[in-house]
Amino acid sequence: MPPDPHFDPQPWQTITDSRAAAFLVHAEHSQYFVPFLDRECTVKQLSEEVPCTALQAYRAVEQMEDLGLIQTVRKITRRGKPIKVYTSVSKALFVPFKYAPHNSFEDMMLSRDNTWRELLFHSLMSQFYQVADDAGRDLGLRFLRHEGKPYVVQALGSGEDGSRGLIASFSAPDTPAIRDDWRVLKLTREQAKTLQQEFYELIHRYAGQEEGRDYILRVALAPYKEK
Structure with a gap:
C-alpha cells in the first residue's frame, strides 16, 4: 500500500505539551519512541527492538499516538486485520526541560x-x-x-x-x-x-578503534562549586 499522501513529517518540532515532554525525558518511556524516529516501525518491530512484550509495545504506541508523537503512515494489507506502520510526526525533536516535570x-x-x-x-x-x-x-x-x-x-x-x-x-x-x-x-x-x-x-x-578489549573511561572537568 502506498504511503499516505497527507502525511508530511516536519523536519523539526519543539515539544511544549507537558505530557509529551514528560514521556520523552523519561528514559524508560523514550526507548519506545526512538525506533519510530524518522523511520517506519510497527508494533511487532518495536517489541523486538526494545525488547518488550507485545502488550507493552501496543500500549506504548497508543500512548505516543495520543501524545501526538507518532502517526500512521501506511497500512500493510494481509488476511485479517491490516498491520499499521508508524513513524514520528517530525524528523527531529527538541524537548525543553522547562516543559518537563521539575528536576x-x-x-x-x-x-x-x-x-x-x-x-x-x-x-x-x-x-x-x-x-x-x-x-x-x-x-x-x-x-x-x-x-x-x-x-x-x-x-x-x-x-x-x-x-x-x-x-x-x-x-x-x-x-x-x-x-x-x-x-x-x-x-x-x-x-x-x-x-x-x-x-x-x-x-x-x-575512539572508533575496533581491536582490543573494552575499557570504561570517564573524563570530567567543571569549575568547582560547593553544594
Missing part, C-alpha cells in the same frame, strides 16, 4: 551518571581484588606522614617494603591499565580550556 534534567543526568558509575565501580573492584589475590597481599589503608603532610592511601600491604599505593601500583608495565583519580586543580581559564581540548583530542585519538 527532570537533574534526574536524567544523575540516572545516566549512576549507571556508568556503577559499571566503572564494578570493573575497578574486580581488578583491585584480582591484583590483591595475585600479589598475595591484603587490601587496606595506609596512614603515614611524608614531609610533614599526612596521607591516607589505599594500598596493597603495609608499604614496609617500599611498595606504592594501590592506584600507583598499576603504573607498572605488567599490570592492568587502571586510573581512578579525583582532585581539585587551580587553573586559569586559559589552562582549563586547554585541558578541555586536550581531553577531547586524547579520547578522539583512540
Whole structure:
C-alpha cells in the first residue's frame, strides 16, 4: 500500500505539551519512541527492538499516538486485520526541560551518571581484588606522614617494603591499565580550556578503534562549586 499522501513529517518540532515532554525525558518511556524516529516501525518491530512484550509495545504506541508523537503512515494489507506502520510526526525533536516535570534534567543526568558509575565501580573492584589475590597481599589503608603532610592511601600491604599505593601500583608495565583519580586543580581559564581540548583530542585519538578489549573511561572537568 502506498504511503499516505497527507502525511508530511516536519523536519523539526519543539515539544511544549507537558505530557509529551514528560514521556520523552523519561528514559524508560523514550526507548519506545526512538525506533519510530524518522523511520517506519510497527508494533511487532518495536517489541523486538526494545525488547518488550507485545502488550507493552501496543500500549506504548497508543500512548505516543495520543501524545501526538507518532502517526500512521501506511497500512500493510494481509488476511485479517491490516498491520499499521508508524513513524514520528517530525524528523527531529527538541524537548525543553522547562516543559518537563521539575528536576527532570537533574534526574536524567544523575540516572545516566549512576549507571556508568556503577559499571566503572564494578570493573575497578574486580581488578583491585584480582591484583590483591595475585600479589598475595591484603587490601587496606595506609596512614603515614611524608614531609610533614599526612596521607591516607589505599594500598596493597603495609608499604614496609617500599611498595606504592594501590592506584600507583598499576603504573607498572605488567599490570592492568587502571586510573581512578579525583582532585581539585587551580587553573586559569586559559589552562582549563586547554585541558578541555586536550581531553577531547586524547579520547578522539583512540575512539572508533575496533581491536582490543573494552575499557570504561570517564573524563570530567567543571569549575568547582560547593553544594
